[in-house]
Amino acid sequence: MNIGFIGLGLMGRPLALHLARAGHALHLWARRPASLEPFKDVAARVHVSAAAVARHAEIIFVMVADAPDVRAVALEEEGIASGARPGLIVVDMSTINPNAAREIGAELAAKGIEFLDAPVSGGEIGAINAALTIMVGGKPEVFEKVKPLFEKMGKSITLIGAIGAGQVAKACNQILTGVGVAAVAEAFNFAAKSGVDPARVREALLGGFAYSKILENHGQRMLDRNFKPGFKAWMHQKDLRIVMEEAHRLGLMLPSAAATAQLFNAIVGSGMGEEDSVAALKLLERISAPEQ
Amino acid sequence: MGQPMAEHLLAAGHAFTVWSRRPASADFLLERGARWAESPAELARHSEIVCTNVTGSADVVALAAQLITALKPGSVHLDFSTIAPPVARELALRYAEKAVEFVDAPVSGGTAGARAATLAIMWGGKAALAERLDPLFACLGKTIVHAGAAGAGQVAKACNQLVMVAAIEATAEAARLAAAAGVDFNKVRQALAGGSAGSRVLEFFGAKMAARDFAPGVVARLHHKDFVMVMAEAARQGVPLPVGGTVMQQLDGLMAAGWGSEDTSRLLSVLERTAPAHLL
Numbered sequence: 001m002n003i004g005f006i007g008l009g010l011m012g013r014p015l016a017l018h019l020a021r022a023g024h025a026l027h028l029w030a031r032r033p034a035s036l037e038p039f040k041d042v043a044a045r046v047h048v049s050a051a052a053v054a055r056h057a058e059i060i061f062v063m064v065a066d067a068p069d070v071r072a073v074a075l076e077e078e079g080i081a082s083g084a085r086p087g088l089i090v091v092d093m094s095t096i097n098p099n100a101a102r103e104i105g106a107e108l109a110a111k112g113i114e115f116l117d118a119p120v121s122g123g124e125i126g127a128i129n130a131a132l133t134i135m136v137g138g139k140p141e142v143f144e145k146v147k148p149l150f151e152k153m154g155k156s157i158t159l160i161g162a163i164g165a166g167q168v169a170k171a172c173n174q175i176l177t178g179v180g181v182a183a184v185a186e187a188f189n190f191a192a193k194s195g196v197d198p199a200r201v202r203e204a205l206l207g208g209f210a211y212s213k214i215l216e217n218h219g220q221r222m223l224d225r226n227f228k229p230g231f232k233a234w235m236h237q238k239d240l241r242i243v244m245e246e247a248h249r250l251g252l253m254l255p256s257a258a259a260t261a262q263l264f265n266a267i268v269g270s271g272m273g274e275e276d277s278v279a280a281l282k283l284l285e286r287i288s289a290p291e292q
Numbered sequence: 293m294g295q296p297m298a299e300h301l302l303a304a305g306h307a308f309t310v311w312s313r314r315p316a317s318a319d320f321l322l323e324r325g326a327r328w329a330e331s332p333a334e335l336a337r338h339s340e341i342v343c344t345n346v347t348g349s350a351d352v353v354a355l356a357a358q359l360i361t362a363l364k365p366g367s368v369h370l371d372f373s374t375i376a377p378p379v380a381r382e383l384a385l386r387y388a389e390k391a392v393e394f395v396d397a398p399v400s401g402g403t404a405g406a407r408a409a410t411l412a413i414m415w416g417g418k419a420a421l422a423e424r425l426d427p428l429f430a431c432l433g434k435t436i437v438h439a440g441a442a443g444a445g446q447v448a449k450a451c452n453q454l455v456m457v458a459a460i461e462a463t464a465e466a467a468r469l470a471a472a473a474g475v476d477f478n479k480v481r482q483a484l485a486g487g488s489a490g491s492r493v494l495e496f497f498g499a500k501m502a503a504r505d506f507a508p509g510v511v512a513r514l515h516h517k518d519f520v521m522v523m524a525e526a527a528r529q530g531v532p533l534p535v536g537g538t539v540m541q542q543l544d545g546l547m548a549a550g551w552g553s554e555d556t557s558r559l560l561s562v563l564e565r566t567a568p569a570h571l572l
Contacts, residue, residue: 241527248520248540251548255541261527262537269530 051083384442
């Protein structure tokens with residue numbers, strides 16, 4: 001199948017490579033030519049624009065940073081819509097505001113283009129191991145067409161509902177992971193300040209009701225003081241911003257997520273945006289210690 | 293807000309042209325000698341300074357798109373609306389291409405302040421414009437502060453809303469705590485007014501809460517809208533606002549309850565429904 005892939009960053013690159021290895025013909029376009037380097041040895045054609053990709057592809061995957069980027073790639077000058085053939089399917093795997101996804105989906109539908117929002121969870125490692133969780137919103141018949149390709153990228157693939165529903169699920173995911181990472185960091189800081197070894201606490205808690213993957217994996221990285229991303233803190237800040245934007249739009253009380261969003265503002269504001277979210281621990285340690 | 297402000301400028305003897313989405317809202321000014329323009333562009337052709345006072349960023353951007361086609365070089369778009377600081381900065385850049393000045397001049401003081409010409413006006417734009425703008429500002433307000441370059445007025449207004457709405461929430465929490473403990477909040481209010489916690493918010497919103505008078509002053513949905521911008525700016529700058537984040541949530545709860553068109557003193561009711569008295 002002729003497949004387009006736009007957005008060849010940390011996450012997009014391994015996913016596109018999975019599709020190429022499965023025997024599909026890749027059509028690529030990238031803002032930065034450097035992103036195309038890893039595709040020299042696979043069946044991939046490089047195009048001059050997203051519109052040109054659209055002229056050759058039956059399905060196009062998009063994996064970029066935020067809603068304005070998706071909009072630019074899909075709908076603006078030399079974007080996908082301007083080159084699309086009828087029946088093209090655009091699959092946006094970026095994490096963006098659910099309402100923005102609905103708007104982009106509606107604008108594409110008006111041009112006869114199908115749309116799925118399919119944000120993912122699992123980070124770079126999940127992408128490399130094709131073990132992502134993929135949360136999809138859109139029409140069931142469109143989902144069925146794309147599903148075999150999703151299966152090359154992820155392990156847990158769920159059609160959640162109509163367009164936007166994938167992003168709602170991802171927002172819920174980010175509430176749980178954001179608040180979860182903050183909670184583990186707070187617990188470890190609490191233990192350490194109380195003179196107790198957080199490693200022992202973690203070990204004990206893993207056997208009880210406080211067990212979680214975040215306690216296990218993120219907790220271990222905190223103990224190892226391994227702050228390499230993983231999932232960059234500025235992206236978590238962005239995702240929590242999306243969560244809170246929706247809370248403000250809908251009139252929703254999310255007190256814990258709101259407090260966590262402010263914690264992530266502080267992580268990014270104090271220069272740790274490029275580190276993993278587990279840098280929350282360093283922030284808590286710093287603000288719990290006497291000023292130097 | 294716009295009506296009394298326009299009336300003051302008209303009374304000061306300026307040649308005055310008006311346009312409004314709902315023409316009826318201009319009748320009052322037309323009776324007093326203002327000229328009617330058929331469109332924002334026509335209004336721009338007749339004016340050296342165009343004042344706007346509308347609801348949100350999108351409204352100002354839409355108006356500016358029309359004004360920019362007709363404003364002459366050297367003229368000024370003076371916007372009194374409360375909008376997002378980056379939108380104000382962006383508008384100033386767009387106007388600069390046409391040698392038109394954009395000034396963001398949000399105000400504080402409510403309709404009462406607008407009527408009495410006692411508004412606080414915080415403006416952003418080129419400092420040299422003060423000479424031309426100060427006489428107009430003097431017709432409208434008492435505290436006029438040039439906060440800095442374009443967008444600075446909106447940053448000042450964001451700070452104003454942060455401090456004020458957080459104080460309304462603190463007042464609501466005090467009222468709730470006093471009532472739950474069986475103490476008359478009116479007594480508490482009187483005692484506090486004379487001490488270090490005394491404030492205009494405690495005086496005004498405290499009285500409304502004590503009287504359970506939730507008729508608006510400023511409707512709560514506007515405070516909600518402003519606070520969304522405050523929190524967006526905090527995220528953009530990477531600044532933690534722990535209290536701001538919590539107050540925003542209480543405002544979200546207020547909207548959820550359907551009180552957006554009532555007074556922001558409804559923050560008291562949000563606390564009451566979170567832990568109802570009969571369950572305490």
